[in-house]
Amino acid sequence: MPEPEKPEEVENEPIEAAFPEEAPSGDPEDPSAPTEIVTVLEESTDIVALAETMAERARAFATVMRHALNATFPEDWVVHGDSGGAFLMGKGADRLMTFLSIGFSEMKLEKENREDSDGAFYQYRGSASFSWMGRTIQAEGGASCRHNRLSKGGKLSPQDVNETDVRTFAQTNLVRIGVTRILGLKDYPISELPEQTRTGQPFRERVGKVSYKGGTQGARTSNTNERALQDDIKRWASQMFATAVEAQDWLEQLTEFQGKDGKVAGLRSVDRLTGKRLEIAHDKAGKDYARHTGGE
Numbered sequence: 001m002p003e004p005e006k007p008e009e010v011e012n013e014p015i016e017a018a019f020p021e022e023a024p025s026g027d028p029e030d031p032s033a034p035t036e037i038v039t040v041l042e043e044s045t046d047i048v049a050l051a052e053t054m055a056e057r058a059r060a061f062a063t064v065m066r067h068a069l070n071a072t073f074p075e076d077w078v079v080h081g082d083s084g085g086a087f088l089m090g091k092g093a094d095r096l097m098t099f100l101s102i103g104f105s106e107m108k109l110e111k112e113n114r115e116d117s118d119g120a121f122y123q124y125r126g127s128a129s130f131s132w133m134g135r136t137i138q139a140e141g142g143a144s145c146r147h148n149r150l151s152k153g154g155k156l157s158p159q160d161v162n163e164t165d166v167r168t169f170a171q172t173n174l175v176r177i178g179v180t181r182i183l184g185l186k187d188y189p190i191s192e193l194p195e196q197t198r199t200g201q202p203f204r205e206r207v208g209k210v211s212y213k214g215g216t217q218g219a220r221t222s223n224t225n226e227r228a229l230q231d232d233i234k235r236w237a238s239q240m241f242a243t244a245v246e247a248q249d250w251l252e253q254l255t256e257f258q259g260k261d262g263k264v265a266g267l268r269s270v271d272r273l274t275g276k277r278l279e280i281a282h283d284k285a286g287k288d289y290a291r292h293t294g295g296e
Contacts, residue, residue, distance in 0.1 A: 064100075065183070071099045074197045078242050085187025089242070090172040093179040102179060103131040109170060121146050121158045121291070124170035130178035137182050141174030146291040148240060148250065229282045230270050236289035254288070255281050
């Protein structure tokens with residue numbers, strides 16, 4: 001007799017598969033479960049953690065900067081005009097770069113020969129990468145042989161200016177710009193400087209504050225356009241000169257002219273410039289600033 005067929009073997013399923021547990025409310029494995037609450041909680045946790053991290057970083061950065069600024073001296077800073085901010089000088093930038101181990105690389109300085117309506121001149125322009133705490137930026141800077149400090153207020157011709165001084169000054173300016181940018185020190189609030197710097201004699205007197213107010217005798221200009229021209233001259237002067245005397249001497253020379261009855265003395269206050277004289281001074285000042293910054 002033929003043997004009876006054996007029933008096909010079927011692998012037994014686990015008992016859990018036959019009676020699955022009911023997914024709890026809110027379980028992400030259950031597509032029908034509500035997930036909004038879970039998502040909101042996760043986002044809230046991320047925001048809280050981010051806030052705590054940012055607060056900790058802010059405290060750490062403030063502590064580092066406090067110690068770093070204590071390494072500078074009063075003569076490393078100067079205040080320009082009425083900006084309310086302090087301007088870091090080249091020596092101060094060198095000190096901070098050393099103190100904070102700010103790295104720089106790929107520095108390039110190139111000489112550029114140029115010519116404009118005032119004749120031929122040259123300048124050095126450069127760029128470099130500055131790195132600190134995992135951040136890297138690119139900075140540019142330079143100097144012209146017509147710079148007031150190098151040309152002694154324009155008394156020296158481009159041929160008489162020491163070219164090595166121009167190159168060195170361009171490098172110093174480039175480093176200053178790079179350090180200022182990577183540390184966020186542009187127009188740094190005076191109130192945040194160390195007390196010994198704010199009250200130091202060199203900061204208050206020897207370096208001085210560049211001011212362009214005409215005082216009670218200064219003429220008031222109601223014309224909006226004239227005020228804009230005056231503000232341009234003040235801004236340019238604040239970036240070209242470190243002291244009030246230098247700025248006033250420059251302005252006086254800039255605004256003198258030959259009149260019908262002889263030479264007319266220049267003005268030492270921007271606020272007293274109006275009308276055609278202001279327009280001419282603005283044009284001359286713009287050219288001086290372009291030379292200072294290496295522009296055309």
